[in-house]
Amino acid sequence: MATLRERKTYREQVMKALYEATEGNRLLGVTGAKLHDALGIDPQDLAAACAYLAGEGLITADWAAGNTPAMVTLTHQGIRLMEAEEERERG
Known part of the structure; x- marks a missing residue:
């Protein structure tokens, strides 16, 4: 099981990867498989990160069998957070 620090890192990585891949467009999504390949996160940890972020209203996730995220999309709130x-990073 991932530590709290690891779980937070996974969530941040998912948000950043989604934001970059979709260029902040709510109409675009990323497959769970693509996120897994890009981030190298354990499938269970990826699913947990997506479930958490969906619960926070930052993403939406369509789920495949075995609690695997099939398609993940940023919500308006998620885009605003990333923007x-x-x-902040640009100063």
Whole structure:
């Protein structure tokens, strides 16, 4: 089982990967398989990160058999969060 720090890192990685892959467009999504390949996160940890982020209203996830995210999309709230973070990083 992942530690709290690892779980937070996985969530941040998922958000960043989604934001970059979709260029902040709510109409675009990323497959769970693509996220898994890009991030190398254990499938159970990826599913847990997606479930958490969906619960927070930052993403939506369509689920395949075995609690695997089939398609993941940023919500408006998720895009706003990532845009604010991008602005902070740019100073």
